[in-house]
Amino acid sequence: MMFSTSGTRGPRTRSHDEHTRPHARRRALLTAAASASLLAAACSSGSKGTQATPSLTGDCAQYQAYAGHSGTTVTMFASIISPESDSLQKSWAQFTHCTGIKISYEGSNDFESQLGVRVSGGNAPDLAVIPQPGLLAQMVKTHKVVKPPADTVSNENNWAPIWKQYATVNGTFYAAPMSANMKSLVWYSPKAFRTAGYQVPTTWSDLMSLSAKIATSGKGKPWCGGISSGTATGWPATDWLEEVVLGKYGGQVYDDWVSHKAKFSDPQIQDAMKTVQNWMLNPAWVNGGFGGVKTIATTTFQDAGKPILKGDCWMLQQASFYEAQWPTGTQVGPDGDVFAFYLPAAGSTQTPVEGGGEFVTAFSSRPEVQAVQNYLSTPQWAEARIKVARGWVSANEKVDKTLYTDPIDQLSAKYLTDPNSTFRFDASDLMPAAIGSGEEWKAMTAWFAQGWNTTQVAQDIDSAWPSS
Known part of the structure; x- marks a missing residue:
């Protein structure tokens, strides 16, 4: 349900003549008082006396805790861009309508680099939606991050x-x-699979066998991919490596890798990189609809899967949030134009699940900023977002799970909440920002664009690792 945000206050009536006659002045004051009463009646329960915080009623009553800041603006900066950001802004439409707090949102592909520039330049947003815990830690070191209010902490x-x-x-x-978000997914066309007689693979061996079969069929490449994402170019390639490391070697090696106890040059990580090389840098298997291996570096991640709809490629390894990138009218579901299946483990790890997420970070403690911060930490906001967003899952356990009507969301929630899964957050997001959203992205991009070998990629990243 969408709500109007166009409500405006009535004009204030004031006398411009310092020498106006008493009865005219009195009439103007009465007119102003009447306007004020009408305004109060629109937002309050009608109780007598002046109130600093209006009492909200009807559908707006649920926002009472955030009232009292009408006419203010809170700026928000994030990496979420259209079309995904469209549903984000719809999710707080009623909040804005009822509280009068405007959220001025800006999304950018250059978020990771620009946030630091803005913070250091004294132009920090009120709120930033940070997708990397490593970047959050870096921002905390600037001493500009504000601790959350009590309600958010609660x-x-x-x-x-x-x-x-x-x-x-x-x-x-x-x-x-x-x-x-659930990252351990493979997007495909159920209709195309059914027509070709292909079965959804349930093991890594089956996945590789299917890839080889498609490659020799002469009907498109088995895989498509794209890692271009502005200054964040390279991040999808880090996901491919993370999936293999977790699936092949398990949570402990994955954790050691995040902390650099296990280096990129170590045998286990090198072995995982060679697995990715045989998979996503295989010229016989990629990049359907775009060209060869090098085109993966110049293809945006948003466009990467679209050749599936044309039969130019068959599969795309990408997260649940990719659902928002399919063209309008694309049917997503087990019998639809596209759907996704769980990416099988590349080794013996029990149900490896890689996930990601975002964290609302404040750079201001103004009351209206804290009101927005508190609201975004509630299950009520998460449920509002679920109602308007395909491919979006909340980390809040109090969310009503029956609201997930989208099949991808249901599939994601199944694995993200599985107590038997081996869950880990995106490794590059956990690594120091200089690596996870810096040197690793650069080196992984060079792996595809310039043909670097795995040893060269590893040496470049390891040598850039900060000493503390």
């Missing part, structure tokens, strides 16, 4: 401990989780 009990851990720096909780 709401942290609505998330699993692992999510609170990712939003904590040096023992202090800083940022409420906004969303969760």
Whole structure:
């Protein structure tokens, strides 16, 4: 349901003549008082006396805790761009309508680099939606991040401990989780699979065998891919490596890799990189609809899967949030134009699941900023987003799960909440920002664009790792 945000206050009547006659002055004052009464009646329960905070009624009553800041603006900066950002802005439409707090949102492909520039330049947004815990830690070091208000801290009990851990720096909780996404998925066309007689693979061996079969069929390439994403170019390639490391070697090696106890040059990580090389840098298998291996570096991640709809490629490894990138009218479901299946483990790890998410971080403690921060940490906001967003899953455990009517959301929630899964957050998002959203992205891009070998990629990343 959409709500209008066009409500405006009535004009204030004031006398411009310092020498106006008493009865005219009195008439003007009465007119102003009447206007004020009408305004108060629109937003209050009609109780007598002047109130600093209006009492909201009807559909707006649920926003009472955030009232009292009408006419203010809160700026928000994030990496979420259209079309995904369209539903984000719809999700707080009623909040804005009822509270009068405007959220001025800006999304950018250059978010990771621009946030630091803005913060250091004294032009920080009121709120930033940070997708990397490593970047959050970097921002905390600037001493510009503001600790969340009490209500947001209280709401942290609505998330699993692992999510609170990712939003904590040096023992202090800083940022409420906004969303969760399932990365261990492969997008495909059920209709095309059915016509060709292909079965959805349930093991890594079956997946590789299917890829080889499609490659020799002469009917498109088995895989398509794209890692271009502005200054964040390279991040999808890090996901491919992370999936293999987790699936082949399990959570402990994955954790050691994140902390650099296991280096990129170590045998296990090198072996995982060679698995990715045989998969996504295989000229016989990629990049359907775009060209050869090198085109993966110049194809945007938003466009990467679209050749599936034309039969130019068959599969795309990408997260649940990719659902928002399909063209309008695309049917998503088990019998639709596109759907997704769980990416099988590349080794013996039990149900490996890689996920990601975002964290709402404040750079201001103004009351209206805290009101927005508190609201975004509630299950009520998450449910509002679910109602308007395909491919979006909340990290908040208090969310009514029956609201997930989208089949991809249901599939994602199944694995993200599976107690038997081996869940880990995106590794590059956990690594120091200089690596995870810096040198690793650059080196991984060079792997595809310039044909670097795995040893060269590893040496470049390892040598850039910060000493502390």
